[in-house]
Amino acid sequence: MATNARNAIKKGVSIYLMVTSVVLVLMMIFGVIMLLNQGNVIKISAQTFYKVMTIHGTGMIGIASLGGSAILWYFLSKYIHLNPKILFANLILSLIGVVMILVAIFGFNFSDGWTFLYPLPSFSSKLNGLTGALLFLFGLLLLGVGYLVMYFYLAARLIKEYGGLGKSLGWDYIFRGKKGYGPPAAVVATTMVIIANSVGxxxxxxxxxxxxxxxxxxxxAFDPMLAKHLTYAFGHIFANCTIYMAVIAVYEVLSEYTGRPWKSNKVFLIAWNFSTLFTLMIYTHHLLMDFAVPEWMLIIGQIFSYANGLPVMVITAYGALMIVFRSDMKWDFASSMFFLSMFGWVAGAVPAIIDATIxxxxVMHNTKWVPGHFHTYMGMGVIAMIFGFMYYFNKMEGTQKQKGIDKYAIFTYFxxxxxxxGSFLYAGKISAPRRWAEHLPQWTGSDQVxxxxxxxxxIAAIIFTTRFFIGLRDVGKNTPTKSFKRVS
Known part of the structure; x- marks a missing residue:
């Protein structure tokens, strides 16, 4: 890869990570504000609570996707040539969309939640004016356009490089008996994300x-149930794809650290193909309480929510254990975060599978059990991968070294x-509702914890972020890394 293109990608990835790290801390602060209010430690108005809830939900998923995109782009550039202008185009469209959303929420009192369920935005526009609702909806639409531009570009590059998305998913090895190993894990995961997230x-x-x-x-007017299906298909797929982008770092970095290639054998390829299909189907487990939904769709939501935990999650978690086992790998911030993120991913899936049982x-879906599962796989899975990659990026592109405070920060974080x-899951067990600004006295204990x-x-996240920004000063002082040498 030409030096100029490599430098542009490095610059783009560093900007993505800077924005991601700062917004992550801000979203965490919003989360704590909501808990303090529910726990009666502080008092904010109901409208303020729902405004904070709207930006927390929208912002956390959006910024996790931005961080995951940085990981995807950084490692995929090892295998195919990428135009950095597309990376910056997605960033610019995303930032414009974010500004519109922020103005809608804090300037025009839009507070309908990330779900923007029809016809709530219409009711909101009648209550607070058209501007807020339209800014929020158009802002989200612009975010989606940015990602579609990136995904369609990546699809075109993969098709040119591998001869089709089926081939970059390993169909030659699964169905046509081609011998050897399939495309690199980063290519397989990227193809899955392109297909699933574009649909979502x-x-x-x-x-x-x-x-x-x-x-x-x-x-x-249109069918509210259809609107709900479309909305939750989008939300569930988009949220899931954040981890499918971020997990590329686990494949690449653990393989590099151990000196053991993460090979795309037939089992691995089959697992990712099944996950591509299942991710498109299982959003229906969010609709199990809707009696008007056809029974066959509810059955799909339950059965395939069980099945979805097996293809990629188990293969990846087991693979991480096997690739590290007796490898004499040197543990540092990056490898520790990536390895522990496997625990977060697996642990977060368990309450999700329980909740998917009709x-x-x-009983549980509208309780805090659901944010309990979601925060487990998001916070200790996706976000841990992003923080781990931030350290890895500075280490490979600069001169950052691990310090004692990093170990304490990792311990504190997990x-x-x-x-x-655990407090969320316990709150769900005692039937504390989610999305309520005020809680009864018997629920406030878990909120306070x-x-x-x-x-x-x-505090841990601020340490991670501060260390990352300090490390950025030395980015570019290292010799060009093999991460940016194109692999044939």
């Missing part, structure tokens, strides 16, 4: 456009994140 974003865009038209022309879902998610844990998580 298009589903969400459909609901957004219909809602915008409904606000501008109230005589235009009889449990009817111990207190376990406490936070969660807020205390959140404070320590923020």
């Amino acid at each position: 974003i298009l589903a969400g865009a459909t609901a957004l456009v219909e809602s915008i038209v409904n606000i501008l022309n109230p005589n235009f 009889v449990v879902n009817h 111990v207190f994140f376990s406490g936070l998610t 969660g807020a205390l844990c959140g404070v320590f998580i923020i």
Whole structure:
């Protein structure tokens, strides 16, 4: 890869990570504010709470996706030539969308939650004016356009390089008996994300456009149940794809550290192909409480939510154990975060699978059990991978060395994140509702424990972020890394 292109990619990735790290800390602060309010430690108005809830949910998923995109782009550039302008185009569109969303929430009091469920935006526009609702919806739409531009470009590059997305998913090895190993793990994972997330974003865009038209022309109406399907298909797929992008770092870095290549054998390829299909199907477990949904869709939601935990998660977690076993690998911040993130991913899937059981879902889905599972795999899975990659990036592209404070920060982060998610799951067990600004006295104890844990998580995250920004000063002083040498 030409030096100029490599430098542009490095610059783009560093900007992505700077934005990601700062916004992550800010979203964590918003999360603690909500817990403090629910725990009656502080008092904010209900409207302020729901505004904070809206930006916390929207912002956390959006910024996790931005960090995952940096990981995907950085490692994929090892295998195919990429145009850095596309990376910057996605960033610019995303930032414009984020500004629109922030203005909508804090400038025009939009507080309908990340789900923007029809017809809530229409009701909001009547209450607080058209501007806030339209800014929020158009902001999300612009974010989606940015990612579609990136995904369609990546799809075109993979098709040119491998002869089709089927081939970059390893179909030659699965169905046509081709011998050897399939495309690199980064290529397989990228292909899966392109297919799944493009479908999800298009589903969400459909609901957004219909809602915008409904606000501008109230005589235009559409099926609320269809709108909910489109919205949750988008939300569930988009959230899942954050970890499928970030996990590329686990494959690449653990392989590099141990000196053992993570080979795309047939089992690995089959697992990722199944996950591509299942990720598109299992959003229906969010609709198990909707009696109007056809029974066959609810069955799919339950059965395939069970099955989805097996293909990639088990293969990746088991593979991480095997590649590290007796490898004499030197542990540092990056390898520790990536290895521990496997625990977060697996642990987060367990309460999710429990919640996907219909009889449990009817009781637990609208409780804090759901954010309990979500924060486990997001905070100790996806975000841990992003923090690990931040260190790895500075180490490979600069001269950053591990310090004693890093070990304490890792310990603090995972111990207190376990406490936070445990408080959520316990709150779900005692039927504390999610998305409520006020809690009954018997629920506030778990909120207070969660807020205390959140404070320590923020401290750890600030240490991670500060160390990252300090390390950026030396980026470029290292010799060009093999991560940017194109592999044939």
